[in-house]
Amino acid sequence: MSEIIGYQGRVSEVVLIDGSVCPADLILVGIGVVPNIELVGETGLALSNGIVVDQYLRTEDENIYAMGDCADHPNPFAGGRVRIESVQNAVDQAKCVAAAIVGRSENYHAVPWFWTDQFDIKLQMAGLSGGCSQVVTRGEPESRKFSVFYFRKGRLAAVDSVNRPGDHLAARKLIGSGMQITPEQAADPSVDLKAPG
Numbered sequence: 001m002s003e004i005i006g007y008q009g010r011v012s013e014v015v016l017i018d019g020s021v022c023p024a025d026l027i028l029v030g031i032g033v034v035p036n037i038e039l040v041g042e043t044g045l046a047l048s049n050g051i052v053v054d055q056y057l058r059t060e061d062e063n064i065y066a067m068g069d070c071a072d073h074p075n076p077f078a079g080g081r082v083r084i085e086s087v088q089n090a091v092d093q094a095k096c097v098a099a100a101i102v103g104r105s106e107n108y109h110a111v112p113w114f115w116t117d118q119f120d121i122k123l124q125m126a127g128l129s130g131g132c133s134q135v136v137t138r139g140e141p142e143s144r145k146f147s148v149f150y151f152r153k154g155r156l157a158a159v160d161s162v163n164r165p166g167d168h169l170a171a172r173k174l175i176g177s178g179m180q181i182t183p184e185q186a187a188d189p190s191v192d193l194k195a196p197g
Helices: 087-101 165-177 183-187
Strands: 013-015 021-023 071-075 080-082 113-118 121-127 134-140 145-152 155-162
Touching: 113 165, 121 165, 134 183, 145 165, 145 183, 155 165
Parallel strands: none
Antiparallel strands: 013 021, 071 080, 113 121, 121 155, 134 145, 145 155
């Protein structure tokens, strides 16, 4: 466990809470969101890793919905409950809740996807890679154009793409449709991801 107290100048090491020192040329800090759910806690609604909702994003009170960063929802792509911090998730969940409010309830089952631009790098992610046991790379990382495919129990679960938007779009369709691709097909750049057959 480490703690960042402040930053000044060039990084050369990280000092951990236990006092041990790790040399470093670069430090990447990932900061997640802690949902502000205290007010909801006062209502007596179920809380876990956020506000507990069902597959329609309803809380225990059928007249109250929760969506976005605060919603702890069942997700088929996570293999359980999850709270997702992304614009795509919030927008897709808002559409699901709006449909439910007007009487067209559907299970929330959008493929999670994320993206970020970092200088000349476009990183796009589809699916959720937690719990994956097999990883294969398509393309050459040295070229700064490659994708990493994650398999969970032999099934494609997630793809991280660096400067390969075609792989990202294909991955979203593959994961969403449940169409199968083998690790060997994923690693072979001659295999068309749109029709891996």
